[in-house]
Amino acid sequence: MTPGDANVGSDEAGKGPVLGPMVAAAVRASSEAIPDSVDDSKRLAPETRESIAERLRRHEDVAIGVAVVSTDRIDDPETDMNSLTVDAHAEAIAAVARGDDAVVTDAGDVSESRFGRRVREGVASRSRSDSLPLDVHAKHGADETYPLVAAASVVAKVHRDAEIDALAEEYAEYGPLGSGYPSDPTTRDFLRRYVAETGELPACARASWSTSTDVLAAAEQSALSEF
Structure with a gap:
């Protein structure tokens, strides 16, 4: 064609x-x-x-x-x-x-x-x-x-x-959202801040993505280290 x-x-x-x-x-x-x-x-x-x-x-x-x-x-x-x-x-x-x-x-x-x-x-x-x-x-x-x-x-x-x-407006209290791509440091920082403050991923995150699971694992490890 x-x-x-x-x-x-x-x-x-x-x-x-x-x-x-x-x-x-x-x-x-x-x-x-x-x-x-x-x-x-x-x-x-x-x-x-x-x-x-x-x-x-x-x-x-x-x-x-x-x-x-x-x-x-x-x-x-x-x-x-x-x-x-x-x-x-x-x-x-x-x-x-x-x-x-x-x-x-x-x-x-x-x-x-x-x-x-x-x-x-x-x-x-x-x-x-x-x-x-x-x-x-x-x-x-x-x-x-x-x-x-x-x-x-x-x-x-x-x-x-x-x-x-x-979404950036909805989650403004957790800082800038970035582009939403895993390669974006702003996006990764947003996820880390959100998980650190709430203990879970935001609803806008793809929980099955490795970036999300890595952030959760890092937060869990940090909590264990502080215990």
Whole structure:
């Protein structure tokens, strides 16, 4: 599938963070409706992402679907991140796709064909017709090649950033939240402060992530040392 063949693109943001949800988005639009400045969301400044997302939402010929995967679902031992990513893409796509659409999605699996097949089945299970959508292609790095997928990546990132901003306000008394990623020292400091003061992880944390278990273990060890 070439970039010009697709009319629905999907991508997700927040697959790896220790804090906050994962968000998937799907964008249905003609190529003419996508801003020229669109790109993989990681390459764009926050203000540029927000501007593009706002333009897409305001455009009468653009349809947007969003799926939010909570930390509770991520921590559920009965599922896994690959399955949750498939479900999120399928939910977002099903909100906007029509039966004759050509869909391209950023592959969230080492196997592009498997991810595409699972997303296609997920969309079909959410629709009234087994043929919706007829055509799903998954590609690694699709957000760098397909403007529709790049647009979806921007929408997903902006939505997740808004979720993180809301969490930062909710937990303001425990200090800055940071980006929510394990590699962020501010995020790790937030978790340590919260656990030190409350003895447990915040509800916004993915308890099954090693960063979370490490913080809990360190706090327990510290308490034993002081005993």
